[in-house]
Amino acid sequence: MKHHKICIDLGTVNTLIWVDSSSSIVFNEPTVLTIDNQTKEVLEIGYLAGKMAGKTPYNVDVIFPLRDGVIADLDAVLMFLKTAIKNLHLGKLLRGSEFYLATPSDITPVEQKAIVDLASQLGAKKISIDAEAKMAALGAGVDIYSPHGSLVMDIGGGTTDVAVIALGEIVVTKANHVGGNAFNLAIKKYLRSQYHLIIGEKTAEYIKMKVGTVVKPENDVLLEVNGRDVLTGLPHSVIISSNDIYKSLVPLANELADLVTETLEETPPEISSDIARSGMILSGGGALLKGLREFLGEKLSIPIHLTPYPLESVVQGLAQVATSGKNK
Known part of the structure; x- marks a missing residue:
């Protein structure tokens, strides 16, 4: 059988x-x-x-x-x-x-x-x-079994994992709870504090997909958002901008960059030299957040490669x- x-x-x-x-x-x-x-x-x-x-x-x-x-x-x-x-x-x-x-x-x-x-x-x-x-590294086409060191960041809905891999084994790994859901929560908190508007998880996800970014927007995009007014309890609508959402998401993007830095600080020098040349693989649904690849590349000063199919x-x-x- x-x-x-x-x-x-x-x-x-x-x-x-x-x-x-x-x-x-x-x-x-x-x-x-x-x-x-x-x-x-x-x-x-x-x-x-x-x-x-x-x-x-x-x-x-x-x-x-x-x-x-x-x-x-x-x-x-x-x-x-x-x-x-x-x-x-x-x-x-x-x-x-x-x-x-x-x-x-x-x-x-x-x-x-x-x-x-x-x-x-x-x-x-x-x-x-x-x-x-x-x-995630293996699925992205990285030869994780080679002696050449690889750095990968997998951003899921609930957690983000960063790992340095060589010879098929994890050399150093770090994780935190900054994932897609944390970005949604940041949007919800921002709208509640700045606009006195309560929104649901699906609305936060929609906002993140439409105007979410972690790089300073060149052209401010406006979006109408519906929710419940904190003060009156009645349905209410507000107009938000991509710059609003940028302000709410950047602190979390900084946490992700800090997680990579902490991982690299514990990485052996020989593997660090490999990573300096090859850069970092970015995977997971959270990797699709607009501007994240560019943000991490600027913060870490290494090449950032987004996998062809991050979710898979x-x-x-x-x-x-x-x-x-x-x-x-």
């Missing part, structure tokens, strides 16, 4: 699933589900569940089962993945399969055990867990490990 290989990039914001039966990504949707809080039945997952966030009736709960890159609700994650696999008609592949997963570098033993328990309950025969930053780098790296048999 053939044991299939399943790679899962279980992210705070998005989950991607790769299977060897099709040698492709078969699932790429938000990590969210809605359940009936009386019957505990799963109603929707992914995009459809995400659309219901903030608009559900009293008997429906919207659950985001991961927080800061790790499992916060194991039962909810199980329901999410089982529903996704059922919808994809991949149930027969689960039993006895080999599972490949990636985690943040600062994961605790308890959090890692939750990942192992998850894969075991899904029917995994073999479980392989590796660092997200390492898999980790799961593609896992797929390479699964198909090649290398995990070191």
